[in-house]
Amino acid sequence: MEFEGVHTPIITPFDGADAIDLGALERLIEFQLDAGVAGLIPAGSTGEFYALTEHERLNLLRFVAERAKGRCVLTAGANAATTSEVIRFARAAGEYGYDAIMLAPPYYSLPAQDELLAHFRAVLKSVDIPIVLYNFPARAGVEIGYQVLDGLAEEKNIVAIKESSGDINRLYAIRQRYQGRIQLVCGGDDQAFDYVAWGTKAWICGAANVAPAQHVSLWNDGCRGDFEASRRTMERVMPLVQSMEGGKYIQKAKYGVELAGLPAGHARAPLLPLSRQEKAEFAAVFEIATANCT
Secondary structure, three states: OOOOEEEEOOOOOEOOOOOEOHHHHHHHHHHHHHOOOOEEOOOOOOOOHHHOOHHHHHHHHHHHHHHHEOOEEEEEEOOOOOHHHHHHHHHHHHHHOOOEEEEOOOOOOOOOHHHHHHHHHHHHHHOOOOEEEEEOHHHHOOOOOHHHHHHHOOOOOEEEEEEOOOOHHHHHHHHHHHOOOOEEEEOOHHHHHHHHHOOOOEEEOHHHHOOHHHHHHHHHHHHOOOHHHHHHHHHHHHHHHHHHHOOOHHHHHHHHHHHOOOOOOOOOOOOOOOOHHHHHHHHHHHHHHHOOOO
């Protein structure tokens, strides 16, 4: 399996009663597909997987599969704190027809590299579904190091790694060490132009919730070799990306969806709403990012 294009880890909209707003979610799915995204990823970190009950997560995965299956690549966020929980969500994703699952290190427990390798191998033994690893040590607290990748490189169901460490050296090293075995996927929105210039084919992009057409244009132009057009779009979206990466990512993703004309609702506690000033500042960079783009 090879990933191409922009894949959006979609937000989870909530209504005023703090329930998942399925109507808003359906509108978001259509908004994304109409903009040309290649794939959707529900129940990722941008989708507040950590704040959902097991019942909510399963219903979310089922609903997205029912609405979008066959129209794009579907990857299920299957992260959890324990190996057994991850296996349950991975099996459910397979039952619902997902094309792949995405896995970061289990949060909070801070597994050592040998423990992390054992964790991924346990999932591999329990399910037969392609796996996208997710390296984001700033969130997980643990890096998916080369010891782990070396141990997984020959596994047929380890198909890709979303690289969100921000360390540009990992771009070069992963390409060199694992080319043809583990596909490198851009996971740092502020480094997208660097990744596409180095021949990366896919981008898992949280900021695409907010401005999917612009991110698709940026990426597709770069993949076609039109780096001047890609760079121009990157310059427009960079202030938005930097704002999101600078803090309150989920709140800004949801507010950006609202600025795009769709309901998104609140972020669940402990996250707080954006202040009036934060909204004004984000609205300004949103306007820059989305101006004059068809």
